[in-house]
Amino acid sequence: MLKPPPARLENGLLLVVAAALIDGDRRVLVQQRPPGKPMAGLWEFPGGKVDPGELPEAALCRELHEELGIAVEAACLAPATFASEALGERHLVLLLYAVREWSGVPRAQHATALRWVRPIELHGLDMPPADQPLIALLDALI
Numbered sequence: 001m002l003k004p005p006p007a008r009l010e011n012g013l014l015l016v017v018a019a020a021l022i023d024g025d026r027r028v029l030v031q032q033r034p035p036g037k038p039m040a041g042l043w044e045f046p047g048g049k050v051d052p053g054e055l056p057e058a059a060l061c062r063e064l065h066e067e068l069g070i071a072v073e074a075a076c077l078a079p080a081t082f083a084s085e086a087l088g089e090r091h092l093v094l095l096l097y098a099v100r101e102w103s104g105v106p107r108a109q110h111a112t113a114l115r116w117v118r119p120i121e122l123h124g125l126d127m128p129p130a131d132q133p134l135i136a137l138l139d140a141l142i
């Protein structure tokens with residue numbers, strides 16, 4: 001079945017939601033983008049594009065279930081920060097939520113690998129350009 005195109009705001013912005021899953025040791029979960037996808041090999045926060053007509057929080061709960069096999073209540077998504085960055089010919093707006101409660105054990109469903117890292121370690125990972133400004137903010141947040 002053909003997937004509907006991702007949500008674009010009227011002005012052409014591409015809306016993406018992502019989660020900083022934070023565990024009891026102040027570590028955050030990142031996943032490695034698989035081969036065949038744009039930016040393959042880079043580490044990112046789990047998440048994805050918001051579908052047409054979908055609320056951002058519903059999209060993120062859906063993506064976390066699809067990508068990690070975990071269940072997250074929308075009420076457990078705490079707005080953390082955002083990124084705004086040119087992405088090829090488009091412009092990406094990425095909403096990052098902090099998540100401290102979920103059900104299940106995160107396991108990579110599509111990603112090449114998962115890693116739990118301290119915020120300081122994010123500086124040493126290859127991440128998409130949009131994520132760079134998020135790293136220092138996360139350090140302060142966690």
Ligand SMILES: Nc1nc2c([nH]c(=O)n2[C@@H]2O[C@H](COP(=O)(O)OP(=O)(O)OP(=O)(O)O)[C@@H](O)[C@H]2O)c(=O)[nH]1
Nearest residue numbers: 016017018038039044045046047048049128129130131
């Ligand atoms: N999930 C996620 N996407 C990010 C991050 N940083 C960043 O630039 N992006 C970009 O945001 C877009 C998200 O698209 P995606 O391909 O992961 O979305 P998706 O899961 O809906 O994939 P699909 O289109 O294959 O179904 C990509 O262009 C990705 O490179 C990040 O930290 N997490």
